Amino acid sequence: MTKIAVAGGGSIGLLLAGRIALAGKPVTVWTRAEAQARALAASGVAVCGASGETIGIAPVTAMTLDQAQAERDPAHVVLLAVKQTALSQAFLDALRAAVPPGAAVAAFCNGLGHTERLAAALPGRHLLAAVTTEGARRTGPAAVRHTGSGNTWLGDAPLFDGTARDAAVPADPAKLQIVEKVLKEAGFTAIVSNDMAERMLRKLLSNAVINPLTALLRVPNGQLTATRDRLRLMRTLFDETVPVLRQYGLPNDPALWDELLDVCARTAANRSSMLQDVEAGRPTEIGAINGAVSRLARQAGLPAPWNGGLTALIEAIPGDGGDV
Amino acid sequence: MTKIAVAGGGSIGLLLAGRIALAGKPVTVWTRAEAQARALAASGVAVCGASGETIGIAPVTAMTLDQAQAERDPAHVVLLAVKQTALSQAFLDALRAAVPPGAAVAAFCNGLGHTERLAAALPGRHLLAAVTTEGARRTGPAAVRHTGSGNTWLGDAPLFDGTARDAAVPADPAKLQIVEKVLKEAGFTAIVSNDMAERMLRKLLSNAVINPLTALLRVPNGQLTATRDRLRLMRTLFDETVPVLRQYGLPNDPALWDELLDVCARTAANRSSMLQDVEAGRPTEIGAINGAVSRLARQAGLPAPWNGGLTALIEAIPGDGGDV
Structure with a gap:
């Protein structure tokens, strides 16, 4: 067996x-x-x-x-x-x-x-x-x-x-x-x-938008779509991340944005793993999520200031342990 | 009288x-x-x-x-x-x-x-x-x-x-x-x-670096200088903000950075007013601080992505009331 x-x-x-x-x-x-x-x-x-x-x-x-x-x-x-x-x-x-x-x-x-x-x-x-x-x-x-x-x-x-x-x-x-x-x-x-690259990139896109924003704003997933300010932030991050991931196999799928909103709706009451990590003072996966988008962007010669900035902010939260 | x-x-x-x-x-x-x-x-x-x-x-x-x-x-x-x-x-x-x-x-x-x-x-x-x-x-x-x-x-x-x-x-x-x-x-x-412009700009510089970072990282002022990650964030924001404020009368004073570190040291245990506002779910002064730096930058044709990004993030925190 x-x-x-x-x-x-x-x-x-x-x-x-x-x-x-x-x-x-x-x-x-x-x-x-x-x-x-x-x-x-x-x-x-x-x-x-x-x-x-x-x-x-x-x-x-x-x-x-x-x-x-x-x-x-x-x-x-x-x-x-x-x-x-x-x-x-x-x-x-x-x-x-x-x-x-x-x-x-x-x-x-x-x-x-x-x-x-x-x-x-x-x-x-x-x-x-x-x-x-x-x-x-x-x-x-x-x-x-x-x-x-x-x-x-x-x-x-x-x-x-x-x-x-x-x-x-x-x-x-x-x-x-x-x-x-x-x-x-x-x-x-x-x-x-x-095509696991596509699967991983789709999930990465969702994590790259939802996780750092919920962790910094300290809101459950459903709250991200509850105000125009937050939707604008999501959209900015989405618009920066999609062209980067497209270089690595994310399909040109017009439904991606709606799928993201859908994830927030289906998991409205959930606190993202990154938010839970931040609240518990544990290291987060920011380096493998927005940090990874930053690295892919650099590799592809594309700008990704939001991914880089959010990575730096989350890494600076006490407990993240990126640096002591 | x-x-x-x-x-x-x-x-x-x-x-x-x-x-x-x-x-x-x-x-x-x-x-x-x-x-x-x-x-x-x-x-x-x-x-x-x-x-x-x-x-x-x-x-x-x-x-x-x-x-x-x-x-x-x-x-x-x-x-x-x-x-x-x-x-x-x-x-x-x-x-x-x-x-x-x-x-x-x-x-x-x-x-x-x-x-x-x-x-x-x-x-x-x-x-x-x-x-x-x-x-x-x-x-x-x-x-x-x-x-x-x-x-x-x-x-x-x-x-x-x-x-x-x-x-x-x-x-x-x-x-x-x-x-x-x-x-x-x-x-x-x-x-x-x-020269109250200089006085106000010096205080604005200090507020523009200390307030949004303490509010997002949820740390007292003294913690900002406690790790290299956070010092790097402070420095990035400082380096973006100084050239903007210089256009409006901030002097070219090499001591500005040390003065900022000094404020953090002298007020190490303080929670900034913006952090207190965020924790209490009250509106913050972000629009008059980093939002103002963004506006001055636009007016002067200078880039200020960190000031703009931090303003958007703080405004999206529940309670800020920039948008409902």
């Missing part, structure tokens, strides 16, 4: 692990903190539905990533559900030690920058990119609420460090199918995509 | 009224809210020193600005200590009705824009500009703490709506002397200046 590991004990990590385990597959969760691993091993993952009803308690194996390196029987499918901010060199080294060559690694990270770093850190592994619109909220170290169903796209991991479109790490199609099957059997709508 | 009125029951208004009354001069305080006028009339202004020790209870007359219009014996010296955000057309109309031609009006407002509006609204009155570095904190509707001594510059009110330097409303020197005397007798260090 394919040995499956989920790296990361946050919302998406617990959702993936919980749903896969509830579907009867053995799963190991790799956490950062030993305390969370102990809690997960002791009680399993409590998975609730959108209105809080219990869906099931999913038994899982759990350990820290360091402990995973000592496993005799390593995982051959790894779902990587950590923040960009977790991808330190130490983490990448530990991941390489825990994941054998030939294994499939599907990265669910937000933003850009992780595919290049993972491709460099994990030679010989089959790197995949995943983008999900599933909604989840971690409600405790071993509890997650599945707040909304969505789609999960899966495919070869694109690279954005050149100006060439469609650069990607080619993964073995058989590995892609295994990951797709794992997700489908767990009840997710998994869609194999041959 | 010169009848003196202080318009505004905030920190500086209560400090001015309290100190003048403690020096034995009758003072009337014009407030926005009737409740504050009643509290002041009932108990006087309690003036405390920096460490909270009582300096005195200053008996004052108090009424709303609307009530002041009905006074038989109007004030001939008016110290205007209100926020820029208070200068609505209704307020200006009421002020014109309460202040007779020939009276002296010394405006203690932060930022720019008020001198032009007051000059237009108060024809025949002697408009003066005042800039103070006195520190004060209102601790109740009728109580103020004098947190630090400073200087108060006083002179003809400059106008910034053209690109010509040194445009100012010429006031009768005798009126200037009367206001100077009132302040000196109240114990303030009053300095008559023949």
